[in-house]
Amino acid sequence: xxxxxxxGGAGFIGSNFVKYMLEKYETIQIVVLxxxxxxxxxxxxxxxxxxxxxxxxKGNICDQQTVNSLFQDYLIEYVVNFAAxxxxxxxxxxxxxxxxxxxxxxxxxxxxxxxxxxxxxxEKGYPTYxxxxxxLQVSTxxxxxxxxxxxxxxxxxxxxxxxxYSASKTAADLIVAAxxxxxxxxxxxxxCSNNYGPYHFPEKLIPLIIKNILERKSLPVYGNGTNVxxxxxxxDHCKAIDLVLHQGKTGEVYNIGGxxxxxxxxxxxxxxxxxxxxxxxxxxxxxALKNDPKxxxxxxxxxxxxxxxxxxxxxxxxxxxxxxxPTKITDELGWAPETKFEDGIVKTVRWYLENQDWVQKVTSGxxxxxxxxxxxxx
Ligand code: NAD
Ligand code: DAU
Numbered sequence: 001x002x003x004x005x006x007x008g009g010a011g012f013i014g015s016n017f018v019k020y021m022l023e024k025y026e027t028i029q030i031v032v033l034x035x036x037x038x039x040x041x042x043x044x045x046x047x048x049x050x051x052x053x054x055x056x057x058k059g060n061i062c063d064q065q066t067v068n069s070l071f072q073d074y075l076i077e078y079v080v081n082f083a084a085x086x087x088x089x090x091x092x093x094x095x096x097x098x099x100x101x102x103x104x105x106x107x108x109x110x111x112x113x114x115x116x117x118x119x120x121x122x123e124k125g126y127p128t129y130x131x132x133x134x135x136l137q138v139s140t141x142x143x144x145x146x147x148x149x150x151x152x153x154x155x156x157x158x159x160x161x162x163x164x165y166s167a168s169k170t171a172a173d174l175i176v177a178a179x180x181x182x183x184x185x186x187x188x189x190x191x192c193s194n195n196y197g198p199y200h201f202p203e204k205l206i207p208l209i210i211k212n213i214l215e216r217k218s219l220p221v222y223g224n225g226t227n228v229x230x231x232x233x234x235x236d237h238c239k240a241i242d243l244v245l246h247q248g249k250t251g252e253v254y255n256i257g258g259x260x261x262x263x264x265x266x267x268x269x270x271x272x273x274x275x276x277x278x279x280x281x282x283x284x285x286x287x288a289l290k291n292d293p294k295x296x297x298x299x300x301x302x303x304x305x306x307x308x309x310x311x312x313x314x315x316x317x318x319x320x321x322x323x324x325x326p327t328k329i330t331d332e333l334g335w336a337p338e339t340k341f342e343d344g345i346v347k348t349v350r351w352y353l354e355n356q357d358w359v360q361k362v363t364s365g366x367x368x369x370x371x372x373x374x375x376x377x378x
Contacts, residue, residue: 225265257324
């Protein structure tokens with residue numbers, strides 16, 4: 001039975017990956033290591049915590065003792081490193097934490113894995129490793145910087161990160177690549193475009209817009225709303241990671257993206273339309289509306305329109321456009337996205353309408369303070 005260490009497994013993509021793997025593989029053992037920062041929540045793994053195949057450990061990837069003892073206690077074969085500080089806006093406010101978690105945390109995991117997996121040395125002095133082990137670093141298209149109106153990021157695009165977040169992810173990628181070159185460690189790096197789907201923390205564009213509409217609040221669009229992101233449904237990302245982990249060529253980088261570029265303002269308009277339609281068709285969803293006192297099926301939903309949009313101060317150093325060329329993963333591993341955006345966004349909005357208790361729980365802590373600090377001054 002294969003044993004996976006999944007770091008950041010209580011966050012957005014990590015938790016979707018845990019669910020995906022438990023569903024797909026009957027005989028699997030997963031250890032989740034997560035420090036449960038504001039972005040990680042055990043409610044997200046509520047059902048999985050009762051599953052014998054999952055062990056949850058609360059701990060920091062930067063903590064040498066914690067990570068080393070995990071490798072001593074469990075015969076870990078795969079490490080999938082999702083754990084990170086992931087929000088660009090927060091990295092602009094507090095870069096140091098991003099360097100600590102994203103760079104030093106990754107190096108700490110690499111070092112423990114190397115120690116645990118080394119079986120000896122080859123004739124040139126390189127470490128040799130236990131058969132079948134791999135370290136997969138979950139990275140981002142943001143390491144390539146920003147595109148103009150045309151072109152795509154390929155795996156050969158020079159690294160050109162521009163925010164403290166993307167700089168920290170780039171540094172992590174480089175240290176992973178260095179462990180491969182210097183110690184021949186079996187690694188892969190995946191670089192994915194923007195994900196969306198269930199369990200996305202409502203500080204990121206799509207879940208924040210959904211939450212604000214349901215609370216009848218203004219919808220903050222940075223700058224003029226023409227920045228472009230390339231959106232991928234989270235399960236398609238999980239499938240790609242599973243493929244790379246098991247079939248990816250050691251040492252290689254794989255870009256992941258589904259050719260689904262949209263301007264931010266388009267995304268906001270699509271969400272407005274989708275929420276309104278779902279509420280009209282399913283009056284029971286109106287309980288999700290926070291400022292709909294009677295929650296009555298007859299009340300007009302006319303207020304759900306573009307007048308809620310507010311253009312606010314732009315993000316500092318805001319990257320204009322991201323777009324992934326996924327040719328390599330498609331040609332080499334046969335990956336292709338399965339969820340069309342039109343379907344994925346309806347599934348996502350529906351999930352938020354049906355899971356308001358999750359939203360309440362994950363935003364009950366410091367979220368309010370964050371929101372006021374971040375948007376109060378815009
Ligand atoms: P997230 O912020 O939702 O989750 C991060 C998780 O990591 C949380 O559960 C948090 O508690 C945990 N964590 C943070 N610091 C930790 C530490 N020091 N030790 C242990 N756990 C810690 O992030 P996400 O959106 O799920 O992103 C996951 C990974 O995927 C990140 O590495 C991110 O860079 C990458 N990525 C994200 C996207 C996206 O669109 N969200 C796209 C491409 C790549
Ligand atoms: O491209 C992959 C990256 O996608 C990941 O590496 C990051 O972890 C992830 O957070 C995401 O980064 P972005 O900065 O692209 O995502 P975010 O949802 O924060 O913003 C998407 C776009 O929407 C971006 O152009 C900024 C804009 N935006 C965002 C927020 C939160 C707004 O206009 N208003 C907002 O309130």
